[in-house]
Amino acid sequence: MTTTVIKNAAWVIAWDEALRRQVYRRGVDLAFADDRILFLGRDFTGPADRVIDGRTRFVLPGLIDIHSHPEHEPLYRGIREEHGLPSMHMTGLYERSQALSATDDEARAASAEFAYCELLLCGVTSLVDISPPWGGWVDLFAKSGMRGFLAPGYASARWYLEDDHELRYAWDEARGRAGFAAALGTIDAALAHPCGRLSGVVSPMQIDTCTEDLLRDSRAAACDRGLSFTLHVAQSVTEVREMIRRHGQTPVQWAQSLGLLGPGTILGHALFLDHHSWIRGWTKSDLGILGDSGTAVAHCPTPFARYGQIMENFGDYLRAGIVMGLGTDCAPHNLVEEMRKAAILARIAARDITTVTTADLFHAATAGGAKALMRDDLGRLAPGRKADIVLVDLACPQMQPTRDPLRSFVYHAADRAVREVFVDGHQVVADGRVLTLDQGAAGARLRAAQQRMEAAAPGRDYRRRSAAEITPLSLPMAE
Numbered sequence: 001m002t003t004t005v006i007k008n009a010a011w012v013i014a015w016d017e018a019l020r021r022q023v024y025r026r027g028v029d030l031a032f033a034d035d036r037i038l039f040l041g042r043d044f045t046g047p048a049d050r051v052i053d054g055r056t057r058f059v060l061p062g063l064i065d066i067h068s069h070p071e072h073e074p075l076y077r078g079i080r081e082e083h084g085l086p087s088m089h090m091t092g093l094y095e096r097s098q099a100l101s102a103t104d105d106e107a108r109a110a111s112a113e114f115a116y117c118e119l120l121l122c123g124v125t126s127l128v129d130i131s132p133p134w135g136g137w138v139d140l141f142a143k144s145g146m147r148g149f150l151a152p153g154y155a156s157a158r159w160y161l162e163d164d165h166e167l168r169y170a171w172d173e174a175r176g177r178a179g180f181a182a183a184l185g186t187i188d189a190a191l192a193h194p195c196g197r198l199s200g201v202v203s204p205m206q207i208d209t210c211t212e213d214l215l216r217d218s219r220a221a222a223c224d225r226g227l228s229f230t231l232h233v234a235q236s237v238t239e240v241r242e243m244i245r246r247h248g249q250t251p252v253q254w255a256q257s258l259g260l261l262g263p264g265t266i267l268g269h270a271l272f273l274d275h276h277s278w279i280r281g282w283t284k285s286d287l288g289i290l291g292d293s294g295t296a297v298a299h300c301p302t303p304f305a306r307y308g309q310i311m312e313n314f315g316d317y318l319r320a321g322i323v324m325g326l327g328t329d330c331a332p333h334n335l336v337e338e339m340r341k342a343a344i345l346a347r348i349a350a351r352d353i354t355t356v357t358t359a360d361l362f363h364a365a366t367a368g369g370a371k372a373l374m375r376d377d378l379g380r381l382a383p384g385r386k387a388d389i390v391l392v393d394l395a396c397p398q399m400q401p402t403r404d405p406l407r408s409f410v411y412h413a414a415d416r417a418v419r420e421v422f423v424d425g426h427q428v429v430a431d432g433r434v435l436t437l438d439q440g441a442a443g444a445r446l447r448a449a450q451q452r453m454e455a456a457a458p459g460r461d462y463r464r465r466s467a468a469e470i471t472p473l474s475l476p477m478a479e
Protein backbone atom coordinates (compact mmCIF):
# COMPACT_ATOMS: atom_id res chain seq x y z
CA MET A 1 0.00 0.00 0.00
CA THR A 2 1.33 3.46 -0.97
CA THR A 3 0.12 6.44 1.03
CA THR A 4 0.27 10.06 -0.17
CA VAL A 5 -0.55 13.03 2.05
CA ILE A 6 -1.42 16.53 0.89
CA LYS A 7 -0.31 18.39 4.03
CA ASN A 8 -1.86 21.66 5.25
CA ALA A 9 -3.98 22.23 2.16
CA ALA A 10 -4.92 25.92 2.11
CA TRP A 11 -8.41 25.23 0.75
CA VAL A 12 -10.26 21.98 0.07
CA ILE A 13 -13.69 21.28 -1.39
CA ALA A 14 -14.87 18.41 0.77
CA TRP A 15 -18.05 16.35 0.62
CA ASP A 16 -20.28 16.79 3.67
CA GLU A 17 -22.29 13.59 3.92
CA ALA A 18 -24.81 15.04 6.40
CA LEU A 19 -25.52 18.09 4.26
CA ARG A 20 -25.26 16.06 0.99
CA ARG A 21 -23.26 18.86 -0.59
CA GLN A 22 -19.78 20.22 -1.29
CA VAL A 23 -18.31 22.49 1.40
CA TYR A 24 -15.08 24.42 1.90
CA ARG A 25 -12.48 23.36 4.46
CA ARG A 26 -9.22 25.16 5.25
CA GLY A 27 -5.85 24.03 6.62
CA VAL A 28 -6.54 20.28 6.48
CA ASP A 29 -4.62 17.17 5.45
CA LEU A 30 -5.87 14.84 2.73
CA ALA A 31 -4.37 11.34 2.72
CA PHE A 32 -5.00 8.65 0.14
CA ALA A 33 -3.76 5.08 -0.04
CA ASP A 34 -3.75 3.29 -3.39
CA ASP A 35 -7.05 4.21 -5.09
CA ARG A 36 -9.01 5.42 -2.03
CA ILE A 37 -9.14 8.47 0.21
CA LEU A 38 -8.04 7.48 3.68
CA PHE A 39 -8.36 10.68 5.69
CA LEU A 40 -9.55 14.27 5.38
CA GLY A 41 -9.14 16.47 8.43
CA ARG A 42 -6.63 18.07 10.73
CA ASP A 43 -3.23 16.58 11.57
CA PHE A 44 -2.90 13.24 9.79
CA THR A 45 -0.46 11.20 11.87
CA GLY A 46 -0.21 7.96 9.90
CA PRO A 47 2.77 6.83 7.84
CA ALA A 48 3.24 8.47 4.43
CA ASP A 49 5.33 7.45 1.41
CA ARG A 50 4.96 10.89 -0.16
CA VAL A 51 4.09 14.27 1.31
CA ILE A 52 2.87 17.15 -0.88
CA ASP A 53 2.99 20.66 0.57
CA GLY A 54 -0.58 21.93 0.33
CA ARG A 55 -0.05 25.47 1.60
CA THR A 56 -0.37 26.98 -1.89
CA ARG A 57 -2.99 24.52 -3.12
CA PHE A 58 -6.76 24.49 -3.59
CA VAL A 59 -7.80 20.83 -3.63
CA LEU A 60 -10.88 19.69 -5.55
CA PRO A 61 -12.57 16.41 -6.36
CA GLY A 62 -11.80 15.38 -9.95
CA LEU A 63 -14.35 16.70 -12.43
CA ILE A 64 -16.79 14.39 -14.22
CA ASP A 65 -17.54 15.01 -17.90
CA ILE A 66 -20.60 13.02 -18.94
CA HIS A 67 -20.71 13.89 -22.65
CA SER A 68 -17.84 14.08 -25.14
CA HIS A 69 -16.72 12.89 -28.58
CA PRO A 70 -12.91 12.87 -28.43
CA GLU A 71 -12.41 10.80 -31.58
CA HIS A 72 -13.41 13.64 -33.89
CA GLU A 73 -14.17 16.96 -32.17
CA PRO A 74 -10.56 18.24 -32.04
CA LEU A 75 -10.51 17.78 -35.84
CA TYR A 76 -13.11 20.58 -35.96
CA ARG A 77 -10.91 23.22 -34.34
CA GLY A 78 -10.98 26.19 -36.74
CA ILE A 79 -13.94 24.60 -38.56
CA ARG A 80 -17.05 24.47 -36.39
CA GLU A 81 -16.82 27.59 -34.21
CA GLU A 82 -18.93 29.61 -36.68
CA HIS A 83 -20.51 26.85 -38.71
CA GLY A 84 -24.29 26.50 -38.60
CA LEU A 85 -27.20 26.58 -41.01
CA PRO A 86 -29.80 29.31 -40.49
CA SER A 87 -32.15 27.18 -42.64
CA MET A 88 -31.94 24.41 -40.00
CA HIS A 89 -32.50 26.66 -36.99
CA MET A 90 -28.75 27.31 -36.83
CA THR A 91 -27.49 23.79 -36.25
CA GLY A 92 -24.53 22.76 -38.42
CA LEU A 93 -24.57 19.20 -37.08
CA TYR A 94 -26.09 17.50 -40.10
CA GLU A 95 -24.18 19.31 -42.82
CA ARG A 96 -20.89 19.00 -40.97
CA SER A 97 -21.16 15.35 -40.00
CA GLN A 98 -21.93 14.44 -43.62
CA ALA A 99 -19.08 16.40 -45.22
CA LEU A 100 -16.43 16.35 -42.52
CA SER A 101 -15.67 13.30 -40.40
CA ALA A 102 -12.57 11.39 -39.35
CA THR A 103 -11.16 9.50 -42.32
CA ASP A 104 -9.23 6.74 -40.53
CA ASP A 105 -8.21 5.30 -37.16
CA GLU A 106 -4.94 7.29 -37.14
CA ALA A 107 -7.03 10.47 -37.30
CA ARG A 108 -9.23 9.18 -34.47
CA ALA A 109 -6.20 8.25 -32.37
CA ALA A 110 -4.59 11.70 -32.80
CA SER A 111 -7.89 13.43 -32.06
CA ALA A 112 -8.62 11.35 -28.97
CA GLU A 113 -5.10 11.68 -27.54
CA PHE A 114 -5.27 15.46 -27.99
CA ALA A 115 -8.70 15.65 -26.34
CA TYR A 116 -7.71 13.42 -23.41
CA CYS A 117 -4.81 15.81 -22.71
CA GLU A 118 -7.10 18.86 -22.77
CA LEU A 119 -9.47 17.10 -20.40
CA LEU A 120 -6.81 16.06 -17.90
CA LEU A 121 -5.28 19.54 -17.94
CA CYS A 122 -8.57 21.14 -16.85
CA GLY A 123 -9.08 18.63 -14.06
CA VAL A 124 -11.41 16.06 -15.63
CA THR A 125 -10.77 12.67 -14.06
CA SER A 126 -13.87 10.77 -15.29
CA LEU A 127 -15.06 10.90 -18.90
CA VAL A 128 -18.02 9.54 -20.82
CA ASP A 129 -16.46 9.06 -24.27
CA ILE A 130 -19.20 8.62 -26.90
CA SER A 131 -17.48 7.42 -30.07
CA PRO A 132 -17.95 4.86 -32.82
CA PRO A 133 -15.64 1.98 -31.83
CA TRP A 134 -12.21 2.40 -33.42
CA GLY A 135 -9.01 0.35 -33.36
CA GLY A 136 -6.84 1.14 -30.37
CA TRP A 137 -9.51 3.06 -28.44
CA VAL A 138 -9.61 0.94 -25.27
CA ASP A 139 -5.81 0.77 -24.97
CA LEU A 140 -5.29 4.51 -25.59
CA PHE A 141 -7.91 5.38 -23.01
CA ALA A 142 -6.29 3.04 -20.49
CA LYS A 143 -2.90 4.66 -21.22
CA SER A 144 -4.32 8.16 -20.57
CA GLY A 145 -4.76 7.31 -16.89
CA MET A 146 -8.23 8.88 -16.88
CA ARG A 147 -11.28 7.04 -15.57
CA GLY A 148 -13.24 6.01 -18.63
CA PHE A 149 -16.90 5.33 -19.31
CA LEU A 150 -16.62 4.15 -22.89
CA ALA A 151 -19.85 4.67 -24.81
CA PRO A 152 -19.54 3.03 -28.23
CA GLY A 153 -22.12 4.66 -30.49
CA TYR A 154 -24.40 2.92 -33.01
CA ALA A 155 -27.64 3.69 -34.84
CA SER A 156 -30.26 2.19 -37.16
CA ALA A 157 -30.06 5.12 -39.56
CA ARG A 158 -27.60 7.71 -40.74
CA TRP A 159 -28.46 11.31 -41.50
CA TYR A 160 -27.93 12.79 -44.94
CA LEU A 161 -28.81 15.96 -46.79
CA GLU A 162 -29.72 16.58 -50.40
CA ASP A 163 -30.44 20.25 -49.74
CA ASP A 164 -29.95 22.66 -46.86
CA HIS A 165 -33.40 22.40 -45.27
CA GLU A 166 -34.57 18.77 -45.10
CA LEU A 167 -32.92 16.17 -42.89
CA ARG A 168 -33.15 12.70 -44.46
CA TYR A 169 -32.58 9.26 -42.95
CA ALA A 170 -30.99 6.19 -44.58
CA TRP A 171 -32.30 3.28 -42.51
CA ASP A 172 -30.37 0.02 -42.09
CA GLU A 173 -31.56 -1.88 -39.02
CA ALA A 174 -29.10 -4.74 -39.58
CA ARG A 175 -26.28 -2.23 -39.28
CA GLY A 176 -27.79 -0.87 -36.07
CA ARG A 177 -28.07 -4.37 -34.59
CA ALA A 178 -24.48 -5.21 -35.56
CA GLY A 179 -23.34 -1.92 -34.01
CA PHE A 180 -25.24 -2.72 -30.80
CA ALA A 181 -23.55 -6.14 -30.53
CA ALA A 182 -20.13 -4.62 -31.25
CA ALA A 183 -20.74 -1.91 -28.64
CA LEU A 184 -21.49 -4.48 -25.95
CA GLY A 185 -18.30 -6.29 -26.95
CA THR A 186 -16.27 -3.08 -26.58
CA ILE A 187 -17.87 -2.38 -23.19
CA ASP A 188 -17.03 -5.92 -22.02
CA ALA A 189 -13.41 -5.39 -23.15
CA ALA A 190 -13.28 -2.10 -21.23
CA LEU A 191 -14.68 -3.71 -18.07
CA ALA A 192 -12.15 -6.54 -18.35
CA HIS A 193 -9.17 -4.22 -18.92
CA PRO A 194 -6.49 -4.82 -16.27
CA CYS A 195 -6.18 -1.08 -15.45
CA GLY A 196 -9.49 -1.36 -13.56
CA ARG A 197 -10.49 2.23 -14.42
CA LEU A 198 -12.65 1.47 -17.44
CA SER A 199 -16.37 0.91 -17.60
CA GLY A 200 -19.05 1.49 -20.20
CA VAL A 201 -22.27 3.28 -21.05
CA VAL A 202 -24.78 1.83 -23.53
CA SER A 203 -25.12 4.47 -26.21
CA PRO A 204 -27.51 4.30 -29.15
CA MET A 205 -26.59 7.58 -30.81
CA GLN A 206 -29.72 9.64 -31.36
CA ILE A 207 -33.42 9.26 -30.64
CA ASP A 208 -34.27 10.06 -34.28
CA THR A 209 -31.78 7.56 -35.80
CA CYS A 210 -32.71 4.45 -33.80
CA THR A 211 -35.73 2.17 -34.08
CA GLU A 212 -38.06 1.66 -31.15
CA ASP A 213 -36.86 -1.94 -30.72
CA LEU A 214 -33.19 -0.99 -30.76
CA LEU A 215 -33.79 1.69 -28.13
CA ARG A 216 -35.77 -0.61 -25.84
CA ASP A 217 -33.21 -3.41 -26.13
CA SER A 218 -30.36 -0.97 -25.48
CA ARG A 219 -31.91 0.38 -22.29
CA ALA A 220 -32.60 -3.22 -21.15
CA ALA A 221 -28.97 -4.19 -21.82
CA ALA A 222 -27.77 -1.24 -19.73
CA CYS A 223 -30.11 -2.18 -16.85
CA ASP A 224 -29.04 -5.85 -17.01
CA ARG A 225 -25.39 -4.84 -16.69
CA GLY A 226 -25.93 -2.13 -14.06
CA LEU A 227 -24.57 0.48 -16.49
CA SER A 228 -25.80 3.91 -17.48
CA PHE A 229 -27.58 4.51 -20.79
CA THR A 230 -27.14 7.62 -22.89
CA LEU A 231 -28.90 9.02 -25.94
CA HIS A 232 -28.92 12.37 -27.78
CA VAL A 233 -32.41 13.83 -27.31
CA ALA A 234 -33.89 17.23 -28.23
CA GLN A 235 -30.61 18.55 -29.59
CA SER A 236 -32.12 20.45 -32.54
CA VAL A 237 -35.40 21.99 -33.61
CA THR A 238 -35.20 19.83 -36.73
CA GLU A 239 -35.09 16.66 -34.62
CA VAL A 240 -37.98 17.74 -32.40
CA ARG A 241 -40.17 18.51 -35.41
CA GLU A 242 -39.26 15.17 -37.01
CA MET A 243 -40.20 13.26 -33.85
CA ILE A 244 -43.50 15.12 -33.52
CA ARG A 245 -44.20 14.34 -37.20
CA ARG A 246 -43.53 10.63 -36.62
CA HIS A 247 -45.17 10.13 -33.23
CA GLY A 248 -47.28 13.16 -32.31
CA GLN A 249 -45.09 13.48 -29.22
CA THR A 250 -41.95 15.36 -28.24
CA PRO A 251 -38.75 13.28 -28.10
CA VAL A 252 -38.93 13.28 -24.27
CA GLN A 253 -42.57 12.10 -24.25
CA TRP A 254 -41.79 9.36 -26.76
CA ALA A 255 -38.72 8.26 -24.74
CA GLN A 256 -40.94 8.02 -21.67
CA SER A 257 -43.53 5.94 -23.55
CA LEU A 258 -40.76 3.47 -24.55
CA GLY A 259 -39.54 3.12 -20.95
CA LEU A 260 -36.17 4.70 -21.70
CA LEU A 261 -36.17 7.21 -18.83
CA GLY A 262 -35.22 6.80 -15.17
CA PRO A 263 -32.15 6.63 -12.95
CA GLY A 264 -29.05 5.84 -14.99
CA THR A 265 -30.40 7.37 -18.20
CA ILE A 266 -28.43 10.39 -19.42
CA LEU A 267 -30.00 12.49 -22.15
CA GLY A 268 -27.44 14.32 -24.23
CA HIS A 269 -28.42 18.01 -24.38
CA ALA A 270 -32.25 17.88 -23.94
CA LEU A 271 -32.20 21.54 -24.85
CA PHE A 272 -35.29 21.88 -27.01
CA LEU A 273 -37.99 20.73 -24.60
CA ASP A 274 -41.64 21.62 -25.11
CA HIS A 275 -41.40 24.80 -23.01
CA HIS A 276 -38.42 26.17 -25.00
CA SER A 277 -39.14 29.45 -26.81
CA TRP A 278 -37.97 27.97 -30.13
CA ILE A 279 -40.42 25.03 -29.77
CA ARG A 280 -43.45 26.51 -27.99
CA GLY A 281 -45.08 23.10 -27.76
CA TRP A 282 -48.76 22.69 -26.89
CA THR A 283 -47.71 20.55 -23.93
CA LYS A 284 -45.50 21.82 -21.11
CA SER A 285 -44.64 18.44 -19.63
CA ASP A 286 -41.07 17.59 -20.66
CA LEU A 287 -39.27 19.09 -17.64
CA GLY A 288 -41.65 17.34 -15.24
CA ILE A 289 -41.28 13.99 -17.01
CA LEU A 290 -37.49 14.15 -16.73
CA GLY A 291 -37.53 15.29 -13.11
CA ASP A 292 -40.18 12.83 -11.89
CA SER A 293 -38.41 9.89 -13.55
CA GLY A 294 -34.97 10.66 -12.07
CA THR A 295 -33.42 11.09 -15.52
CA ALA A 296 -30.10 12.91 -15.96
CA VAL A 297 -29.25 15.55 -18.54
CA ALA A 298 -25.74 16.16 -19.89
CA HIS A 299 -25.59 19.91 -20.42
CA CYS A 300 -22.94 21.13 -22.86
CA PRO A 301 -23.44 24.87 -23.36
CA THR A 302 -20.59 25.68 -25.75
CA PRO A 303 -21.68 24.10 -29.05
CA PHE A 304 -25.19 25.49 -28.70
CA ALA A 305 -24.10 28.96 -27.60
CA ARG A 306 -22.01 29.17 -30.77
CA TYR A 307 -25.17 28.58 -32.80
CA GLY A 308 -27.02 31.22 -30.79
CA GLN A 309 -28.99 28.66 -28.75
CA ILE A 310 -29.37 28.37 -24.99
CA MET A 311 -30.99 26.03 -22.50
CA GLU A 312 -34.06 27.63 -20.90
CA ASN A 313 -32.80 27.29 -18.27
CA PHE A 314 -30.45 25.28 -16.08
CA GLY A 315 -32.05 26.53 -12.85
CA ASP A 316 -35.52 25.40 -13.95
CA TYR A 317 -34.15 21.94 -14.80
CA LEU A 318 -32.67 21.70 -11.29
CA ARG A 319 -35.91 22.82 -9.65
CA ALA A 320 -37.80 20.21 -11.69
CA GLY A 321 -35.64 17.57 -9.97
CA ILE A 322 -33.57 16.60 -13.01
CA VAL A 323 -30.11 15.15 -12.30
CA MET A 324 -27.89 17.74 -13.98
CA GLY A 325 -24.38 16.92 -15.17
CA LEU A 326 -22.02 18.71 -17.51
CA GLY A 327 -20.21 17.68 -20.67
CA THR A 328 -17.78 19.26 -23.09
CA ASP A 329 -19.18 17.78 -26.34
CA CYS A 330 -16.75 19.71 -28.57
CA ALA A 331 -13.33 21.34 -28.45
CA PRO A 332 -12.03 22.96 -26.34
CA HIS A 333 -12.54 20.17 -23.82
CA ASN A 334 -12.62 22.52 -20.87
CA LEU A 335 -15.19 21.57 -18.26
CA VAL A 336 -14.36 24.59 -16.10
CA GLU A 337 -15.29 26.92 -18.94
CA GLU A 338 -18.49 24.90 -19.37
CA MET A 339 -19.35 25.60 -15.72
CA ARG A 340 -18.77 29.32 -16.32
CA LYS A 341 -20.84 29.41 -19.51
CA ALA A 342 -23.62 27.33 -18.00
CA ALA A 343 -23.95 29.76 -15.10
CA ILE A 344 -23.90 32.90 -17.22
CA LEU A 345 -26.19 31.58 -19.97
CA ALA A 346 -28.74 30.36 -17.42
CA ARG A 347 -28.87 33.85 -15.92
CA ILE A 348 -29.27 35.40 -19.36
CA ALA A 349 -32.06 32.94 -20.23
CA ALA A 350 -33.83 33.59 -16.92
CA ARG A 351 -32.97 37.31 -16.74
CA ASP A 352 -32.27 36.41 -13.13
CA ILE A 353 -28.92 36.17 -11.29
CA THR A 354 -30.46 33.89 -8.65
CA THR A 355 -31.55 31.13 -11.04
CA VAL A 356 -28.28 29.18 -10.53
CA THR A 357 -25.27 29.47 -8.26
CA THR A 358 -21.64 28.56 -8.76
CA ALA A 359 -22.21 25.83 -6.18
CA ASP A 360 -25.00 24.38 -8.38
CA LEU A 361 -22.65 24.19 -11.37
CA PHE A 362 -19.80 22.69 -9.34
CA HIS A 363 -22.21 20.09 -7.96
CA ALA A 364 -23.23 19.23 -11.54
CA ALA A 365 -19.57 18.87 -12.57
CA THR A 366 -18.85 16.48 -9.68
CA ALA A 367 -21.59 14.79 -7.62
CA GLY A 368 -24.27 15.36 -10.29
CA GLY A 369 -22.23 13.59 -12.95
CA ALA A 370 -21.45 10.82 -10.47
CA LYS A 371 -25.17 10.31 -9.78
CA ALA A 372 -25.88 10.16 -13.53
CA LEU A 373 -23.26 7.40 -13.74
CA MET A 374 -24.66 5.69 -10.60
CA ARG A 375 -21.23 6.05 -8.96
CA ASP A 376 -21.38 7.48 -5.44
CA ASP A 377 -17.66 6.79 -5.02
CA LEU A 378 -16.77 9.57 -7.49
CA GLY A 379 -16.92 13.38 -7.45
CA ARG A 380 -16.46 13.70 -3.68
CA LEU A 381 -13.47 14.15 -1.39
CA ALA A 382 -14.30 12.07 1.68
CA PRO A 383 -12.83 8.96 3.30
CA GLY A 384 -13.61 5.80 1.35
CA ARG A 385 -14.24 7.57 -1.97
CA LYS A 386 -12.00 7.20 -5.01
CA ALA A 387 -8.75 9.17 -4.97
CA ASP A 388 -9.56 11.33 -8.02
CA ILE A 389 -8.05 14.64 -6.95
CA VAL A 390 -7.18 17.96 -8.59
CA LEU A 391 -4.70 20.45 -7.12
CA VAL A 392 -5.05 24.08 -8.21
CA ASP A 393 -2.21 26.55 -7.69
CA LEU A 394 -3.33 29.50 -5.57
CA ALA A 395 -0.19 31.39 -6.68
CA CYS A 396 -1.52 31.52 -10.25
CA PRO A 397 -2.25 35.26 -10.84
CA GLN A 398 -5.82 34.57 -11.99
CA MET A 399 -6.52 32.83 -8.66
CA GLN A 400 -5.58 35.94 -6.68
CA PRO A 401 -6.75 37.45 -4.45
CA THR A 402 -7.97 34.18 -3.01
CA ARG A 403 -11.11 35.27 -1.22
CA ASP A 404 -13.33 32.58 -2.79
CA PRO A 405 -11.15 30.09 -4.70
CA LEU A 406 -14.01 28.32 -6.50
CA ARG A 407 -15.13 31.63 -8.02
CA SER A 408 -11.51 32.47 -8.91
CA PHE A 409 -11.17 29.07 -10.58
CA VAL A 410 -14.49 29.04 -12.46
CA TYR A 411 -14.71 32.69 -13.55
CA HIS A 412 -11.03 33.60 -13.90
CA ALA A 413 -8.24 31.02 -13.93
CA ALA A 414 -9.80 27.74 -15.20
CA ASP A 415 -7.23 25.25 -16.58
CA ARG A 416 -4.36 27.76 -16.26
CA ALA A 417 -4.21 27.07 -12.52
CA VAL A 418 -4.44 23.24 -12.58
CA ARG A 419 -1.07 21.86 -11.48
CA GLU A 420 -1.46 18.24 -10.33
CA VAL A 421 -4.11 15.63 -11.10
CA PHE A 422 -4.49 12.19 -9.56
CA VAL A 423 -6.83 9.47 -10.84
CA ASP A 424 -7.36 6.30 -8.83
CA GLY A 425 -4.46 7.47 -6.67
CA HIS A 426 -2.05 7.70 -9.64
CA GLN A 427 -0.56 11.03 -10.69
CA VAL A 428 -1.41 11.83 -14.33
CA VAL A 429 -0.63 15.59 -14.41
CA ALA A 430 2.45 17.18 -12.80
CA ASP A 431 3.38 20.86 -12.98
CA GLY A 432 0.59 21.43 -15.51
CA ARG A 433 1.81 18.70 -17.90
CA VAL A 434 0.23 15.38 -18.80
CA LEU A 435 2.51 12.51 -17.78
CA THR A 436 0.77 9.72 -19.67
CA LEU A 437 0.26 11.07 -23.22
CA ASP A 438 2.07 13.42 -25.64
CA GLN A 439 -0.16 16.36 -26.57
CA GLY A 440 2.49 18.04 -28.73
CA ALA A 441 3.01 15.01 -30.92
CA ALA A 442 -0.73 14.37 -31.06
CA GLY A 443 -1.25 17.97 -32.19
CA ALA A 444 1.06 17.53 -35.18
CA ARG A 445 -0.71 14.30 -36.18
CA LEU A 446 -4.04 16.05 -35.67
CA ARG A 447 -3.30 18.77 -38.25
CA ALA A 448 -2.33 16.14 -40.82
CA ALA A 449 -5.53 14.25 -40.01
CA GLN A 450 -7.56 17.44 -40.38
CA GLN A 451 -6.06 17.97 -43.86
CA ARG A 452 -7.09 14.43 -44.87
CA MET A 453 -10.60 15.12 -43.57
CA GLU A 454 -10.83 18.41 -45.50
CA ALA A 455 -9.54 16.75 -48.67
CA ALA A 456 -12.37 14.20 -48.47
CA ALA A 457 -15.11 16.84 -48.08
CA PRO A 458 -16.05 17.36 -51.77
CA GLY A 459 -16.72 13.63 -52.14
CA ARG A 460 -19.07 13.66 -49.14
CA ASP A 461 -20.82 17.02 -49.25
CA TYR A 462 -24.25 17.07 -50.90
CA ARG A 463 -23.18 20.03 -53.05
CA ARG A 464 -19.65 18.71 -53.65
CA ARG A 465 -18.15 21.76 -51.96
CA SER A 466 -14.67 22.05 -50.51
CA ALA A 467 -14.17 22.43 -46.76
CA ALA A 468 -13.13 26.03 -47.44
CA GLU A 469 -16.49 26.69 -49.10
CA ILE A 470 -18.46 25.04 -46.29
CA THR A 471 -16.54 26.87 -43.56
CA PRO A 472 -14.42 29.76 -44.87
CA LEU A 473 -11.56 31.11 -42.76
CA SER A 474 -12.47 33.87 -40.33
CA LEU A 475 -10.42 36.46 -42.25
CA PRO A 476 -9.74 36.73 -45.98
CA MET A 477 -6.27 35.63 -47.04
CA ALA A 478 -4.19 38.56 -48.37
CA GLU A 479 -1.87 38.09 -51.36
Ligand SMILES: [Zn+2]
Nearest residue numbers: 069232268329
Ligand atom coordinates in the same frame (compact mmCIF):
# COMPACT_ATOMS: atom_id res chain seq x y z
ZN1 LIG B 1 -22.94 14.59 -28.47
